[in-house]
Each structure stands twice: as C-alpha cells, then as structure tokens.
Amino acid sequence: MTSAIRDPAGLPYLPAHLEVVREAAPQAELRLRVAATDFDLAARALKDAGARFVTVFLADTPEPALVGAFALQGELIVLRAPSSDGGAHAATAIGDWWPAARWPAQELLERQHPTVGDHPTRHRLTAPDADLLDHRVAGLDVFTIPYGPVRSGIFEAIQFQIETGGEDVPHIQTRPFFKHRGREQRFVGLTPDDGVYVAERVAGIATVAYATAYSQAVERALDTPPPARAERWRAVYGELERMACHLDVIAKEAETTALYVGQARFQILKEQVQRLRARLTGSRFARGAIVPGGVRRDGAIALDELLAAVDHFERDLRRDRRLFLGTASMTDRLIGAGRLDRTLVEEYSAIGPLARGSGLSTDTRHERPYGDYERLGVRVITRPEGDAMARVNVRFGELAESLRLLRQAIDQLRRHDGQLANPLPASGSGAAFGWAEAPQGELVIWVEIRDGLIHRVHIASPSLRNWALFDHAFPRDVLTDFAFIEHSFGLTPAGADR
Amino acid sequence: MLEWIARGLHKRRITTRYPHREERAPAGFRGSIAVLDPEDAASDLARLCPTGAITVDPQRRLRVDQGRCILCGACVQAAPERFAFEHRYETAARTRSALTVPQDAEPAVEPLRATLGEQARALRRSIHVRHIDCGSDGSEEWEIQALWNPYYDIQRLGFFLTAAPRHADVLLVTGPVTTAMRQPLERTWQVMPAPKALVAVGTDACSGGLSVPGELGAGGVDALLAVDVYVPGSPPPPIAIMHGLLLAAGLLVNDAVAL
Numbered sequence: 031m032t033s034a035i036r037d038p039a040g041l042p043y044l045p046a047h048l049e050v051v052r053e054a055a056p057q058a059e060l061r062l063r064v065a066a067t068d069f070d071l072a073a074r075a076l077k078d079a080g081a082r083f084v085t086v087f088l089a090d091t092p093e094p095a096l097v098g099a100f101a102l103q104g105e106l107i108v109l110r111a112p113s114s115d116g117g118a119h120a121a122t123a124i125g126d127w128w129p130a131a132r133w134p135a136q137e138l139l140e141r142q143h144p145t146v147g148d149h150p151t152r153h154r155l156t157a158p159d160a161d162l163l164d165h166r167v168a169g170l171d172v173f174t175i176p177y178g179p180v181r182s183g184i185f186e187a188i189q190f191q192i193e194t195g196g197e198d199v200p201h202i203q204t205r206p207f208f209k210h211r212g213r214e215q216r217f218v219g220l221t222p223d224d225g226v227y228v229a230e231r232v233a234g235i236a237t238v239a240y241a242t243a244y245s246q247a248v249e250r251a252l253d254t255p256p257p258a259r260a261e262r263w264r265a266v267y268g269e270l271e272r273m274a275c276h277l278d279v280i281a282k283e284a285e286t287t288a289l290y291v292g293q294a295r296f297q298i299l300k301e302q303v304q305r306l307r308a309r310l311t312g313s314r315f316a317r318g319a320i321v322p323g324g325v326r327r328d329g330a331i332a333l334d335e336l337l338a339a340v341d342h343f344e345r346d347l348r349r350d351r352r353l354f355l356g357t358a359s360m361t362d363r364l365i366g367a368g369r370l371d372r373t374l375v376e377e378y379s380a381i382g383p384l385a386r387g388s389g390l391s392t393d394t395r396h397e398r399p400y401g402d403y404e405r406l407g408v409r410v411i412t413r414p415e416g417d418a419m420a421r422v423n424v425r426f427g428e429l430a431e432s433l434r435l436l437r438q439a440i441d442q443l444r445r446h447d448g449q450l451a452n453p454l455p456a457s458g459s460g461a462a463f464g465w466a467e468a469p470q471g472e473l474v475i476w477v478e479i480r481d482g483l484i485h486r487v488h489i490a491s492p493s494l495r496n497w498a499l500f501d502h503a504f505p506r507d508v509l510t511d512f513a514f515i516e517h518s519f520g521l522t523p524a525g526a527d528r
Numbered sequence: 529m530l531e532w533i534a535r536g537l538h539k540r541r542i543t544t545r546y547p548h549r550e551e552r553a554p555a556g557f558r559g560s561i562a563v564l565d566p567e568d569a570a571s572d573l574a575r576l577c578p579t580g581a582i583t584v585d586p587q588r589r590l591r592v593d594q595g596r597c598i599l600c601g602a603c604v605q606a607a608p609e610r611f612a613f614e615h616r617y618e619t620a621a622r623t624r625s626a627l628t629v630p631q632d633a634e635p636a637v638e639p640l641r642a643t644l645g646e647q648a649r650a651l652r653r654s655i656h657v658r659h660i661d662c663g664s665d666g667s668e669e670w671e672i673q674a675l676w677n678p679y680y681d682i683q684r685l686g687f688f689l690t691a692a693p694r695h696a697d698v699l700l701v702t703g704p705v706t707t708a709m710r711q712p713l714e715r716t717w718q719v720m721p722a723p724k725a726l727v728a729v730g731t732d733a734c735s736g737g738l739s740v741p742g743e744l745g746a747g748g749v750d751a752l753l754a755v756d757v758y759v760p761g762s763p764p765p766p767i768a769i770m771h772g773l774l775l776a777a778g779l780l781v782n783d784a785v786a787l
Contacts (some may be wrong), residue, residue, distance in 0.1 A: 186666055208665075234665035298678055
C-alpha cells in the first residue's frame, strides 16, 4: 500500500507528494488533474487502492489531455494529464504493469503512431492480418490453428490463434479489430440527437445499453437530466435486452452440447423477448426508443399486457431452467470448464457476468446507480466457482432478477404519469462520462460537445475489456472445450472493435 | 430427456407458414420507409437523413434509398406528412436500384433474373448457406441465427447451414466490408463453386450505412463483388432475410412461391 494518508485533494489513496487538482465534475465522477509525468504514479496508487481499470484515451476538452478512468468506491475516478504531444507513451507505460490496460494503451499508441509495430510478431492490434501467424509455439508437436476471422457457423469476425498439441491448449492469442468501422469518428460533427443512431449501432445486441450510456453522457455534459418516466422505460428496455442476451448465451451452450431440445426451448424464449420488444418499440432490438433527454414515446402496448407477457415468460423460463440444470450431459461439460481465478479477473479488471462468475460483486447498476436503478436497487448475482457453469448460473440468476426489476418498473410506470423527455439546449457545450451495465458488462462512454455538435466520443466497451482474459481461460481444458468457454464469455466483437 | 420432449410436444405449432402464407409484422413495426407524397418537395428534406438516403431531384421529386436507410425514423418524426413507416417484412430486392422508393413508372431492368433462374434449377431444395461477417454490428448475426430457430425453421424450405465455403451455394454477407475483412471475403467467394449467389444482409452491407467512407473502405459489399440480392434493414428481421434467401434461390419468382 502507498504510505500516504493525506493530500491536497483530500483523497487518502493518492500519495501525499502528488500534485493533484480536483476539478468540477458531474455527480459520481471525480476529475483529478495531474502532471503528465505523474500519471503513471497516480495510476499505480489507484491500483494499490483496489481500483478497477476502465479505460485510457485522449480527450480534447477543455484541452488536449491523456485521460485515464478508474472505478473505485462508487465513483469514476478520472485522471487527466494535459499534454501537448498527446501522451500516448505515458499510457503505454501503464499497459506494461497493468494487464487490464495493455490493449487500450496499445490501441491508443497505434492510432497515434500508425507506423508503430513493436509487437514481437509485427502484428498490429488495430490492423490485424489474418495470415500473419505466430510461429513461436510452446513445445514439440505443438501447432497453431488460426480460427477465424471467417468462422464456421453464424458468428462475428474475430480470430483466435490456438496453440495445441491436439488436446490441451497451452496458449491462445485473441485478435480483435477485424471489424473496426471507425464508429467513434462517425459521431464527430453530428448533433447529440443524431449521435444516438450511431451509438445504437456500435454493438447491435446491446443497442439499449449503448443508447443509454451515450444519452446519459450527453445529458450529464449538458446538465439536462431525463424525466423519471423516461428512466423507467430505459430500465424496462435495458432489462429486456439483458434477458435476450443471456438467453442467447444459454441457447448457444445447449447447442454446443448437442442438446437440441434445450437449444430450441431457449431460442423460443429469446425470440419471445425479441417479439415483445418489437411490439413495444417497433424494433426487435429496441432501436429508436431512447433519445438523449429521455425516450421517444411510451411503449406501444398496454402495461397490463406487458405484465401478463412477463408472467407468461417467467412460467416458461422456470420450467426450462429446471430441465436445463437437471440435464447432466449439459452441466457436466460446463462444470470446471474455463476456470478463471478471482485474482486473475481482478488483475484484468474484468466486468459483467464473467467477473460475477468468479465471485466478484461488480455491477454498474449497483456501484454507480444510474437512472431508475437508483430507485430499483439491484441484487448483484455472484458465483464463486469461476467456471463456465458459474457464468451460466449467474445469467440464470440475472434472468430472474431482470424479471423482478421489470415488474417493479412496470408498476411504477402504472402509478405515475409524467413527461417523456426534456429538450436539450440547442447549442450547449460540455464533456462527461455516461455509463450503463450492458449484458456483457460495464460500458462507459465519454462524450465531448462543443456549441451543440459532438466533438469527440470514446467508448470503453465491456467486450474488449473482457476479451483480454480469454487467453487465460484454458488452464486445464482441451480443444473441444473451446466453444463452451467462448460462449460462456458472451461477448460481441462489434463492441470491442467499434 | 423425456421431459424435454414432452415439453416440446404439448405446445402447438409455432413455426411460421411463410412463404406459403403471409407473415404479418406487428403494428408499429419499423419495416421500411414509405414516401407518402413524392411531388413538389423542398430540397432541405434531404438534410433530415443522417445517412443521406433521402434525395430531392431537380424536378423536386422525393426519393428514399432503402439501401442507405437505417430506419432511425428522423424523417418520419420531422415530416410525418411526407414519410411513414411501413409495417412489413419483405424488403429484399434483386437490384440496388429497386430499393429506391417510389419507383419510377417503367420497371428497372433486372439483368440478373435469367442467371438466378438457372441457379434456382440447380440449387432447388438443397441450398447450403454460408455466412461471413465483414464488420456488422452483431445484430444481423442474431437475425440470421434466428432463421434456424423453431419460429422460422428455414430447413423446412431446404436451406442448410454449412461450415465450409466449398460446400456453399449462397453466401450471406453482413457489414460494410472493413479493410481487414476485404481479403477474407474475396477468398471465401472465390472458393465457392458455381452456381452461387451472394446476399447482402443489412443496410451496412447494402451501402455501407453509417460507416465512415474513405480510408476504412466500408462502402458496402457491391463495391467489391456483384450482389445478387439486397436485404436492407438495420437489422433486417428474420422474415426479410428469408425473403432474400428465397429470392436468391429463385424460389420466389414474381413474388409467387415456386416450391
């Protein structure tokens, strides 16, 4: 632990000799300005204090600066180091000693210096080459299988280089960024209202989470909180999205064990959620439902009908869950597969069902409650085992919790009427973080607005942050466990690559 | 296991009868944008669209390119007298120009028609489908996967998923084709044996959609390869993709089912 106890900003976890200036910030955000040379030191102190790494990037408001975001004690701690040269090298320094920061720092460096190629295989993280194989393998009779970016089945593009001797998997290298479409740049110059269309299409399966996090960033930057009714609808859409994503993971696990009846049953449940969302919002992914400042309109079906649909769904889910968990051919493949140690998960600052399956009680809805979750109160579901079964069990638990939250939110919607959206100021300026718990984990979005137009956006997606752990998920597993472990992660390359 | 089966049996049929019977979209479904009044339009209507799908020609006629439309609804909200959502599923078309609404009086020439008919005879009733993701947002994959779930069950129409491009007859492409995916896409298409058909799934694949044009490439699939069927939508619902697959296989000729 750092020896310091007091410092000018009144923060016990930072060394006393560090010069820190506390800046004005929206609620639950703590902005600290440090010198560029002290950035590394401050980040180390935060890590020692148990902070979770969130992201590191270059901000441009109020001046060009290297920004690091860390989650600690219900706050988002934002280290800001103004620097004229962008300071990407200070960020790479963090990546050297904090595994969680490795990919974000590497991405930052490569984007700033397009010629940097300091990876041992000359492989660039952000410009992957499917043909470039890593030929240094771990032993005799070990070979590399390049799996992806074109994959068997209907999966998103990502590449895994699997080193194997046939059975055990001594090493895996994950290569994201095949899908990099420049979504963050696409925001630039749009009005905050139009920006939500881009946010919804960063990671399509988490449309609501992205729209919510983006809208909250805009609302916090422009100091225009949404009305309570809008927050309730956002919670309804958000929980339905979580249910669809979790059911998708469970159906895919059933498919992998060739439990086709189980697969069909959970696909049916997922399709029911998608259809309910289509009836509610006109889109199977609830696109166009959330706007910065609130929601576009009330859900299109009566609240009693919605509640009846929730009840009906719960009856079906309960039976299928009992059958799923009682099918030994299913659970035997999941128990013990892809075990992730809690210390490893902490070191990589992992989040979402992945972290909760390794005993870490982390959930943005609980840590930094936003919108309706301040009133709803989320029960965080955790399992200590750290294997694929634990991650599936966490998802089953969260399905039940989502149904509970849905009922509460619908009940509140029934009792209280109110406005659906507050208009944004026409030519406001500001910069803030927004966050939401996506089905994949904590999603954080930074938005800068200048004179009514978006100036810069940075997205810290849960998928990129969790995927770094995949290389470590095969301690005692064999090649045939690959699909189980991948599905139990439940991540989306679209979000990781942006 | 018996209980699983019993659970499946006591439910009635949930599988759609499409394409033999029409599948209705729910009220309010955002299927596509219709132009209610194309004449005498102000040129600033084009500015309503974040992807440039709306155009106003010198004769002040209004056009919407559904291949560029991401169904955000900005136009419907700003000018409800001009634009409206159509609550329909079947949005696929054989040519890029056929996606522009309203269509001009004379029908667009469809040069691919004959080849597709020939392909259909060769492929009918056992059509193997391969998918490649070239930078989608992930939702298109969900909707394609849904085709094999009990609600849509596309296997009843003779469509099968295959893991190898060398066994595939139809290639489904999603995403605007990012730089890193250009070569994998070209290779996949090359190794597929003829006759073969290429289906662009989603607005991103049809035109690039929201993607940044320029250095990231990403101008849609037909900037690189000839596309047989376009399925616009962001994302297109399963029935729309099924419609596209049936068109690609030539099973839906002049919108009548030829099974």
